[in-house]
Amino acid sequence: MPFLRNAWYIAALSKEIEGTALIGRTLLGEGVLIYRLRSGECVALRDRCPHRFAPLHMGTRVDDDVVCPYHALRFDPSGRCVHNPHGNQKIPAAAKVHRYRTVERYGLLWIWMGEPERADDSKIVDCSRLEIGHPNGVAYGYMRFDANYKLIVENILDLSHADHVHGLIISTRGELSKLIPKMHAEDRYVTARWDWKQTPAQQVVASFLPNPEAEARQFAEVHWHAPSNMLVTVGATQSADPKDVLQTWDYHFMTPETESSTHYFFASRRTANWIEEDAQYNQLKVTAMLQAFEREDGPLISAIQKEMGSSDFWSLNPVLLSSDPAPVRARRALEKLINEEASAGQASQPGT
């Protein structure tokens, strides 16, 4: 199944694109060169010289341009060749590389791999929560993972796995599993929400509540936005006052590298009442999120990927449980969007 191309994906965390570094990263099966101009603006170019196909990220940076490592064609940030040291130095008309539309927003570099004229940055999902509050209350992370991105989307969209895969720190001790989540879905997004009470609250939040041992009202809401941008909001409170709610916003962004590997970016923000200014706690939380995925979800998802092989998901006749309507709806919605794009001939790949 092809990738949805007319969509915004994350290419990199802002903090990854530092100094004069030339970053080569495969996105949707396509080599992309990412770097930051002296002005601070980010650039994403097709990472393949049009002459002999050498990856430009192996080349050198000269001012805001990049010089091919093989025969030294020099490309400016628009992707235009601006210098050819060979022969009469005339620049062939075809000597250019595609520049992808990008937007740097919320500490993330967003990239549009589809038809440039359809790129509309007002369609970038709202992650403004990341920018509200003390700088110590936000954190970013990245890992590369060997599995199809849809398996990770479904893992997050069905939080009912948390009680069974993860340890005591985030387990609801079975409370969440019992619920039938409320779902809301549109063409390009799906939301699932769980509300419950437990005594005491999840360990991760209990000690920050007024009465750590007492009952708390909790909720978790997962929002999927096609193709693979997600927000998980979780909260807990023992008060009737909304401002007392302890809450986190965890953003998960899955960008396909290939059919069977994924760039997994995440970003997290806490409310002010949840030791927002504690940078050490912040670091601990990001490390814990990384480790939970790598040690707990990750090995399972890898094993599932291996078991599925190249089989179509539906051909394996999956049994559906009470938390499956949301992930199933998201998978169907994504398949529909991809099919529409394919049949409209919109899947043209300008970068290749």
Place this chain on the structure above:
Amino acid sequence: MPFLRNAWYIAALSKEIEGTALIGRTLLGEGVLIYRLRSGECVALRDRCPHRFAPLHMGTRVDDDVVCPYHALRFDPSGRCVHNPHGNQKIPAAAKVHRYRTVERYGLLWIWMGEPERADDSKIVDCSRLEIGHPNGVAYGYMRFDANYKLIVENILDLSHADHVHGLIISTRGELSKLIPKMHAEDRYVTARWDWKQTPAQQVVASFLPNPEAEARQFAEVHWHAPSNMLVTVGATQSADPKDVLQTWDYHFMTPETESSTHYFFASRRTANWIEEDAQYNQLKVTAMLQAFEREDGPLISAIQKEMGSSDFWSLNPVLLSSDPAPVRARRALEKLINEEASAGQASQPGT
């Protein structure tokens, strides 16, 4: 070429299935979960949760049931889901995994990967020799090997390689190669037998004979039973009395893991007159068998597998020698059985 499914294969050695262990093993390309009930009975289930396809062997054991590692569906030994912790906890009708027919016999777990109603345990090959005699006179071994199972079958069915591949301990110093083995074949089995004299006998047996330096009468008989269960009987004597014959029964069981890898099980038994009670000798013999295959036959068979690639054996126009009628007959018989199964539509895979 598909595998013969309506047949008994070895899934594991009995001694591998210990305590509460959940063993995941790919057999005929299919993930199988193997474990032992508290009653001692063995169970083999399709190792794939029907919900999200997680391997059940990564899960946990609860009493005689197994709990999926991903969303905690619980399956009993019949493969039926007996607990669903999600939502209204109703168990979907399709929430079950195939239980394979198994029989534990002769220290081995036999498995039937084909149509359950055709499983007939009277068709399991007779290995009762393993159970006659002192417990120290029997030994079991297992190794996994990267080659198609048919190449290993043919290696064993043509003992004429022994003089050329193996060292002095089991070499007949050319005596066996010279013979044209007697062959007997039916639809599902082939036997090849060599009888000869040599002075002195093979090193492995000579020192146990009354006169180690003198001539001995020897024989070797290889029996193949479709698809890949084999018995090699070898003996030596200097007496006219049948009870004086020094004899071993070596069982070799090849269970395909994939098209290019094999689970190789073996079991060995000696006659009482061959230091049957010497446990140390027994251990030595098993270790030597493992090493001989790994160091001598193994590298050759791997190289042949690589050379053959995905070519059909017959398309390579093999030259046939005097010991080839038996392996050729076995290969043809197996191909015929597989083709019959395919054309009768009997190759349905209940576990998938």
Place this chain on the structure above:
Amino acid sequence: MPFLRNAWYIAALSKEIEGTALIGRTLLGEGVLIYRLRSGECVALRDRCPHRFAPLHMGTRVDDDVVCPYHALRFDPSGRCVHNPHGNQKIPAAAKVHRYRTVERYGLLWIWMGEPERADDSKIVDCSRLEIGHPNGVAYGYMRFDANYKLIVENILDLSHADHVHGLIISTRGELSKLIPKMHAEDRYVTARWDWKQTPAQQVVASFLPNPEAEARQFAEVHWHAPSNMLVTVGATQSADPKDVLQTWDYHFMTPETESSTHYFFASRRTANWIEEDAQYNQLKVTAMLQAFEREDGPLISAIQKEMGSSDFWSLNPVLLSSDPAPVRARRALEKLINEEASAGQASQPGT
């Protein structure tokens, strides 16, 4: 795209084929056994026993024959089976392996993988320069490289990369890049030549000139002979007398191992006036050539191979620069020869 079979390739350096060694090497996708007879003559046989397809190079050498490691069929240097230790010891008529036509010349073993009756050793390219002069003035090298051979051919045929990929020792500091090379091409060969002046000369030669800091006239000529035998001649002088020219002849021979890997042989000779007798300098030069390719061209060519994947070169619409006519002409010429061979049914593979 298939390989050109009716052509001379290098199978090995003469010095690799020593003593009683049996060398197994895959050439044009085919396993080849190479060894040297007691008479000094070299032999190249199909490295696959016709019985059970074991590689003969894993066997043993007996006098001038080779004995299969599996069942001990013995083959003489003509590829004929001369001993079968099995049964009545009759040798099956089909028990033979193909012997490739080979010629040992210029310190290299040339092999013909196509139709034997078309092998004409007068068509072997002239490398007689290697044999003129002091023995210390010639050197040989070999490396195996993971890329299609045509990418290496093109790398050498377009010397304009030297200023951009390699370090100061062989850089012309941009002088060569500026030139439009003179090209001469025929059906089976292409020559490109650059002539220029620079002050001082390339580092690699400058210190051997009368006035190391002064201007020198330099030239480089690359000759490609189908399918992949190449000669690079470079020279520098500050004199009008031809005998004063400092000159090297670097032969590069690319023999395809598979579609994506190459045996890369090279041989180098210097003129007498370039410290020809200095064996240490010679060793240094060969090491430097190996290192330059491995560290500088190699990673680029591997990355290009990966980027191209299985795409056809032309389908990627390469932009052409002033030094590209020669590599483009060579690629087109080779494609034409391969297509002609295929359409004439000349691509029969006698060794398989």
